[in-house]
Amino acid sequence: MKRIPEPDLMDDAEQAEAYAAADFSEPHDAFVSRFRERFPDFSRGDILDLGCGTADVIIRFARAFPEVIITGIDGADAMLGIGIREVNQKGLARRIRLRNCRLPHVDLSQKYDAIISNSLLHHLCDPGILWKTIKQLAIPGAPIFIMDLLRPDTVESAEGLLQRYAADASPVLQKDFFNSLLAAYSVGEIMEQIKAGKLDFLNTEVVSDRHVVIWGRSREE
Numbered sequence: 001m002k003r004i005p006e007p008d009l010m011d012d013a014e015q016a017e018a019y020a021a022a023d024f025s026e027p028h029d030a031f032v033s034r035f036r037e038r039f040p041d042f043s044r045g046d047i048l049d050l051g052c053g054t055a056d057v058i059i060r061f062a063r064a065f066p067e068v069i070i071t072g073i074d075g076a077d078a079m080l081g082i083g084i085r086e087v088n089q090k091g092l093a094r095r096i097r098l099r100n101c102r103l104p105h106v107d108l109s110q111k112y113d114a115i116i117s118n119s120l121l122h123h124l125c126d127p128g129i130l131w132k133t134i135k136q137l138a139i140p141g142a143p144i145f146i147m148d149l150l151r152p153d154t155v156e157s158a159e160g161l162l163q164r165y166a167a168d169a170s171p172v173l174q175k176d177f178f179n180s181l182l183a184a185y186s187v188g189e190i191m192e193q194i195k196a197g198k199l200d201f202l203n204t205e206v207v208s209d210r211h212v213v214i215w216g217r218s219r220e221e
Helices: 013-021 024-039 056-065 077-089 128-137 153-167 169-185 187-196
Strands: 044-050 066-076 096-100 114-117 144-151 205-207 211-217
Touching: 024 056, 024 114, 024 128, 024 144, 044 056, 044 128, 044 153, 056 066, 056 096, 066 077, 077 096, 077 114, 114 187, 128 187, 153 169, 187 205, 187 211
Parallel strands: 044 066, 044 114, 066 096, 114 144
Antiparallel strands: 144 211, 205 211
16 A cells, blocks of 8 residues: 655644543553663663654653653644643653754754654654654664554555554544554665665564564664
8 A cells, every 4th residue: 555644743732632632551651661672771861752742652751761861852832732731740840851843953962862752753754854863863872762653555454453443532533543554654665764874773673563663772873
């Protein structure tokens, strides 16, 4: 099935509230546990989250790693507003900083001890922006961990995943999930992106019927 792009940003207020109200505990907890499995020696440092959305992932990450400081960036004010609210309510404002920033316009004055990203890649019509940003902002040896959706082979398969995982979700969330499946990249496409970006230190691993992780430790050129 050919990829069908969707908008880069989720900046509609109704869309953001629907996303924040949904229960993503299973995939978001899995994000944290999969990171820990692949980088068991990591425990502290400055982390950059690319496309942090409502900050649910990095709130869970901060709780799992109490010695990290996390900067989350996103270009959608509606998502960030909810994220800032949640971070403050959970008492994590000293350890989580959220910024309005849209790739590739990231401040390059700091490099990070780890870079993570959840469900950003499929929003990007130019995925090379993500991989270039990672190369620019990761210190040598930094854990890199990206998780995203995989595009199904057919529209019918996408509809099946929708019924399996979002049948009880709001209509707004159902539409977003379906469109995101159609906009996701295949494993082969991701591997081509990594090759083009000269990021051969990254591994591509299918971890569920709808998720792929791209992970590894950064290297100096």
